[in-house]
Amino acid sequence: MGFDSVSASTKPTQIPTQEEDPSSPCASLLSFNTAPHHKNTATSVIFSSLILVACIALSAASAFALLLFSSSSAPRTGASFASLQTTSRPLTKLNRPVVLLISSDGFRFGYQFKTHTPNIHRLIANGTEAETGLIPVFPSLTFPNHYSIVTGLYPAYHGIINNHFDDPKTGEVFTMASHEPKWWLGEPLWETVANHGLKAAAYFWAGSEVHKGSWTCPQDFCMVYNGSVPFDERVDTVLSYFDLPTSEIPVFMALYFEDPDHQGHKVGPDDPEINEAVAGIDRMIGKLIDGLEKRGVFEDVTIIMVGDHGMVGTCDKKLIFLDDLAPWIDIPADWVQSYTPLLAIRPPPGFAPSDVVAKMNEGLQSGKVQNGKNLKMYLKEKLPSRLHYAASARIPPIIGMVDEGYTVEQKGTKRQECGGAHGYDNALFSMRTIFIGHGPQFARGRKVPSFENVQIYNLVTSILNIQGAPNNGSVSFPSAVLLPDPHKF
Numbered sequence: 001m002g003f004d005s006v007s008a009s010t011k012p013t014q015i016p017t018q019e020e021d022p023s024s025p026c027a028s029l030l031s032f033n034t035a036p037h038h039k040n041t042a043t044s045v046i047f048s049s050l051i052l053v054a055c056i057a058l059s060a061a062s063a064f065a066l067l068l069f070s071s072s073s074a075p076r077t078g079a080s081f082a083s084l085q086t087t088s089r090p091l092t093k094l095n096r097p098v099v100l101l102i103s104s105d106g107f108r109f110g111y112q113f114k115t116h117t118p119n120i121h122r123l124i125a126n127g128t129e130a131e132t133g134l135i136p137v138f139p140s141l142t143f144p145n146h147y148s149i150v151t152g153l154y155p156a157y158h159g160i161i162n163n164h165f166d167d168p169k170t171g172e173v174f175t176m177a178s179h180e181p182k183w184w185l186g187e188p189l190w191e192t193v194a195n196h197g198l199k200a201a202a203y204f205w206a207g208s209e210v211h212k213g214s215w216t217c218p219q220d221f222c223m224v225y226n227g228s229v230p231f232d233e234r235v236d237t238v239l240s241y242f243d244l245p246t247s248e249i250p251v252f253m254a255l256y257f258e259d260p261d262h263q264g265h266k267v268g269p270d271d272p273e274i275n276e277a278v279a280g281i282d283r284m285i286g287k288l289i290d291g292l293e294k295r296g297v298f299e300d301v302t303i304i305m306v307g308d309h310g311m312v313g314t315c316d317k318k319l320i321f322l323d324d325l326a327p328w329i330d331i332p333a334d335w336v337q338s339y340t341p342l343l344a345i346r347p348p349p350g351f352a353p354s355d356v357v358a359k360m361n362e363g364l365q366s367g368k369v370q371n372g373k374n375l376k377m378y379l380k381e382k383l384p385s386r387l388h389y390a391a392s393a394r395i396p397p398i399i400g401m402v403d404e405g406y407t408v409e410q411k412g413t414k415r416q417e418c419g420g421a422h423g424y425d426n427a428l429f430s431m432r433t434i435f436i437g438h439g440p441q442f443a444r445g446r447k448v449p450s451f452e453n454v455q456i457y458n459l460v461t462s463i464l465n466i467q468g469a470p471n472n473g474s475v476s477f478p479s480a481v482l483l484p485d486p487h488k489f
Ligand SMILES: [Zn+2]
Pocket: 105, 106, 141, 142, 143, 261, 308, 309
């Protein structure tokens, strides 16, 4: 299936506008008022006027109440006053918008409350936050999600359908170290920016080392992945870009931290070790803010802080073994592209996928397979459409949906299975991560409903005021989240 069909094949999602409230008493009063059964016109006019006046008074009162509420809950810095903001704030030092996109891997929504995170909370209080977290794409894995964030595409369309997979046409294997452009479809933000003749920078982001379009992963502005580079060094490098002459400062910068995913896998999301990792990320955010303030650009720079997915504990012996299905069907290991939490199976020619799915589900539902009812097999075309996980030949024909916290293995082993995992259904709350936007176009202290990370691409191109590539995000999303910019040229 061609990449060009992206826009036509998926429906953009809309977030509800918060201003409209169908349950408003005035809305119902006014609709009563316009009903046709008033016979006495004069009385009707007086009655209407009274209701109208009452409604105006009520609206003013609620607006005032809102003002009071907002001003008490949103800390004020500088001259801003949260609820009075109607347009974006002008730049004071930079000559054009700069977006710094930061990812903290595996930062489950809620981690920001687990320990003291003053710097993250400073961004939240003075910026716009997805109130109940950012929704990852399915599968809620690192590479598919990081590349969705920067392309606005679901994995079926950007091609990175798993952290590792086979190309069924060529037999070639994709791993997280594959940088050939043929794997990486779509147009990531650094490429969009470069195609506009502007500068971009990436300090470790899935796909950033791949040469695409005008993007050549330029030295000093695009780092070759090395997980042992200390976080401090990454932050120092990003800050050093702001010491360049104004016209040479990259307008888009991506910055990646492996924590707290690393700890989450090891000990699960509820261990104190997570708190330390989260505090470490908060220190890096503090260091960034300090550095930007020292350079006088903190209020000019747009910081978007996200994670790629959440994390859930995988203890309690929630195991499912494929070998237990032997009475119904043999699933040899070489049919299995990935086990858990994304169970992906490509049987060889001669085995009808629908037959394999039917036999597996029969076994899983029989009550004779341990935890069998916590795994359901699908032909990829029959997966719920909200997962958008079918339209690519790279996606194996058979996908298993594993219940939260369960693990699929080939056969039983004696080792203890305790830790954390992600990759599950993106509708699970535990898979959510954070979204915080701070900068001239983000209202201070604003909360927006949760949204999928494919919306971020359009958000960034809108802030940068450049034309983006077609994608799965909604074109109206930026105007629902950003303050209108009267300075746009
Ligand atoms: Zn991750």
